[in-house]
Amino acid sequence: MLTILFxxxxxxxxxxxxxxxxxxxxxxMNFVNLAHGAFAMAGGYAAAVLMxxxxxxxxxxxxxxxxxxxxxxxxxxxTLYRRLYGASRLDQVLFTIGLVFMAMPIANYFLGDQPxxxxxxxxxSGRFEFAGIGIGVYRLFIIAVCGAIAGALQSFLIGTxxxxxxxxxxxxxxxxxxxxxxxxxxxxxxFAVGCGLxxxxxxxxxxxxxxIDPSFPVKFMVSFLIVVAIGGSNGILGALLGALLLGVLDVxxxxxxxxxxxxxxxxxxxxxxxxxPHGLLSRGSGR
Amino acid sequence: xxxxxxAGAVSAxxxxxxxxxxxxxxxxxxxxxxxFAVPSRxxxxxxxxxxxxxxxxxxxxLGYAGIVSxxxxxxxxxxAYGAGILANAGLTEPILGLVIASLIAGALGxxxxxxxxxxxxxxxxxxxxxxxxxxxxxxxxxxxxxxxxDGLSIALKPVLGLFPIDFNGQRNAALYSLIVLFILFMxxxxxxxxxxxxxxxxxxxxxxxxxxxxxSASARLVAIYGIAAAYAGAAGALVAQTTGLVSLxxxxxxxxxxxxxxxxxxxxxxxxxxLIGAAFFIALRDGVSSATxxxxxxxxxxxxVVLVLVGRDRIxxxxxKAIATRGASLIGGGAA
Numbered sequence: 001m002l003t004i005l006f007x008x009x010x011x012x013x014x015x016x017x018x019x020x021x022x023x024x025x026x027x028x029m030n031f032v033n034l035a036h037g038a039f040a041m042a043g044g045y046a047a048a049v050l051m052x053x054x055x056x057x058x059x060x061x062x063x064x065x066x067x068x069x070x071x072x073x074x075x076x077x078x079t080l081y082r083r084l085y086g087a088s089r090l091d092q093v094l095f096t097i098g099l100v101f102m103a104m105p106i107a108n109y110f111l112g113d114q115p116x117x118x119x120x121x122x123x124x125s126g127r128f129e130f131a132g133i134g135i136g137v138y139r140l141f142i143i144a145v146c147g148a149i150a151g152a153l154q155s156f157l158i159g160t161x162x163x164x165x166x167x168x169x170x171x172x173x174x175x176x177x178x179x180x181x182x183x184x185x186x187x188x189x190x191f192a193v194g195c196g197l198x199x200x201x202x203x204x205x206x207x208x209x210x211x212i213d214p215s216f217p218v219k220f221m222v223s224f225l226i227v228v229a230i231g232g233s234n235g236i237l238g239a240l241l242g243a244l245l246l247g248v249l250d251v252x253x254x255x256x257x258x259x260x261x262x263x264x265x266x267x268x269x270x271x272x273x274x275x276x277p278h279g280l281l282s283r284g285s286g287r
Numbered sequence: 288x289x290x291x292x293x294a295g296a297v298s299a300x301x302x303x304x305x306x307x308x309x310x311x312x313x314x315x316x317x318x319x320x321x322x323f324a325v326p327s328r329x330x331x332x333x334x335x336x337x338x339x340x341x342x343x344x345x346x347x348x349l350g351y352a353g354i355v356s357x358x359x360x361x362x363x364x365x366x367a368y369g370a371g372i373l374a375n376a377g378l379t380e381p382i383l384g385l386v387i388a389s390l391i392a393g394a395l396g397x398x399x400x401x402x403x404x405x406x407x408x409x410x411x412x413x414x415x416x417x418x419x420x421x422x423x424x425x426x427x428x429x430x431x432x433x434x435x436x437d438g439l440s441i442a443l444k445p446v447l448g449l450f451p452i453d454f455n456g457q458r459n460a461a462l463y464s465l466i467v468l469f470i471l472f473m474x475x476x477x478x479x480x481x482x483x484x485x486x487x488x489x490x491x492x493x494x495x496x497x498x499x500x501x502x503s504a505s506a507r508l509v510a511i512y513g514i515a516a517a518y519a520g521a522a523g524a525l526v527a528q529t530t531g532l533v534s535l536x537x538x539x540x541x542x543x544x545x546x547x548x549x550x551x552x553x554x555x556x557x558x559x560x561x562l563i564g565a566a567f568f569i570a571l572r573d574g575v576s577s578a579t580x581x582x583x584x585x586x587x588x589x590x591x592v593v594l595v596l597v598g599r600d601r602i603x604x605x606x607x608k609a610i611a612t613r614g615a616s617l618i619g620g621g622a623a
Contacts (some may be wrong), residue, residue, distance in 0.1 A: 011395075036529070080592075084595070084596075087595075089409070089412075090355055093355070093357070093547075093597040094548070094551055094595050095592055097547075097591065098588040098590075098591030099588065099592060100589035101584040101585065101587050102585050102589060102592065103582075103588075104585075105581070105582035105585035114498075218541075220541070222293060224415070225412075225413060225416070226413070226417075227411040229409065240511070260424060260428045262420070263425055266417050266424060269417045270402075270418060270421065273413060277405045277406025277410045278406060
């Protein structure tokens with residue numbers, strides 16, 4: 001029972017790192033990026049290729065995955081995404097679905113359709129018992145890394161000048177740029193960090209989901225969207241709450257009632273949106 | 288002449304718009320001719336017709352009512368399973384099965400529509416997507432009725448007792464689909480030109496103002512969503528009946544995404560867009576996937592990205608110069 005809770009929390013933390021970039025672009029920058037999973041896939045592939053082809057150790061591939069996806073994100077943001085900030089939701093959905101459709105064959109062309117593993121080193125694998133709970137070392141590692149990231153992001157957004165500039169830039173772009181805030185640069189950096197985190201998440205997730213393959217962006221797109229939809233647009237905290245809820249429910253549901261599979265998480269999402277159309281923690285809801 | 292147009296001028300303008308244009312008659316006759324001219328491709332033509340019907344249902348929701356949906360597959364799937372389960376329960380008369388399956392899908396649409404009246408576009412995207420994924424899990428879990436991952440295979444009586452629509456009667460199947468599509472298209476055409484359809488248009492253009500004019504937005508949006516759901520159900524039921532198969536992928540996300548792409552390619556908000564887009568999309572997919580079976584998605588994605596970057600309204604205006612301003616407002620307005 002507690003073991004399942006632990007696994008669920010680990011999965012939720014992983015989902016958080018994967019999806020928090022989407023939560024930021026969607027919640028803060030108001031952009032529906034269905035191609036977010038493609039950046040996670042890029043990071044996962046970067047880690048897998050570095051490790052399998054060049055023998056880079058696991059811990060060193062994680063920052064590389066972050067950097068690769070962040071650079072990719074900045075390039076695409078400057079060239080393509082930027083043009084669509086003011087566009088309608090439908091245009092954004094179509095554009096990013098198009099990007100996903102392009103990303104999958106590109107990955108398939110260069111890297112093949114077999115899953116690429118990211119092997120976890122010996123000191124991070126294995127399990128131990130603690131107070132009757134079976135704890136996987138790698139899952140504990142994920143919780144620690146992702147928890148640290150969540151804390152860092154939150155304090156960064158609340159406590160720094162950058163965060164203080166980002167929030168007004170989101171609320172009213174024109175006024176913010178009128179006050180001398182370089183909104184373009186802010187958005188580019190924010191987008192890049194979100195993509196980088198997705199890449200890091202992709203590298204971390206590779207071992208748990210059985211390797212990275214070209215269908216990754218589609219397989220996890222729905223999960224990301226659910227995290228953001230449940231959590232609401234409150235940026236970091238909302239995404240964290242949504243991801244933990246989804247992670248625990250998904251793992252527990254698959255363990256206790258495998259026959260109805262993912263039914264529970266979809267039902268919870270629809271129910272949440274019926275009760276709170278803007279998610280659990282939405283901005284302007286008085287919280 | 289005063290600033291306000293006389294009532295006669297308005298109704299004359301609307302009547303002129305409602306009139307059949309020669310190109311429309313040619314369009315429908317061309318499809319009939321095509322089915323008889325190349326019976327060997329009847330299977331592909333049938334697929335295009337049914338995808339067109341599915342896209343037509345989304346056009347009613349997105350193009351006319353302005354509701355962004357990623358879950359039209361929910362109703363498509365309910366129609367398909369409805370027709371399949373009815374046939375396996377002994378109701379092997381195709382037309383009756385089609386009608387009942389569509390009505391079930393329509394009822395589901397009416398039941399879920401109130402969920403779409405609140406929240407933002409993102410909420411609507413997620414609720415519609417969530418409902419179709421939920422139904423997929425329900426179908427998977429209730430394997431005693433739906434066959435689970437194996438799917439259902441169904442056998443039907445000939446239509447009207449005369450025309451078999453099984454694998455040996457592909458031309459009949461395409462004609463059957465065409466007749467149903469034509470009838471439903473006529474109903475939709477009449478519907479969007481009726482006072483009801485015009486009021487939906489008004490709600491999409493300016494909900495606040497139409498409310499001030501005494502148009503109840505919520506009830507009308509629920510109604511059009513229910514009608515569109517019945518259309519999607521009819522498309523699903525026809526796919527089940529003419530292919531003899533229903534499988535879990537009717538609820539898949541890619542089905543909702545594909546139909547959205549078809550509609551966008553063909554153009555939103557003038558009914559024919561779905562049919563043209565479906566023909567273009569399936570022909571493209573068929574052509575490209577036989578050339579590069581592994582990478583065909585790339586060649587669907589690339590034009591889509593270019594389409595959005597160039598601007599859908601600009602391309603629409605390019606194709607319809609004569610009605611440039613109006614076309615742009617229609618196509619652009621579909622996303623509002």
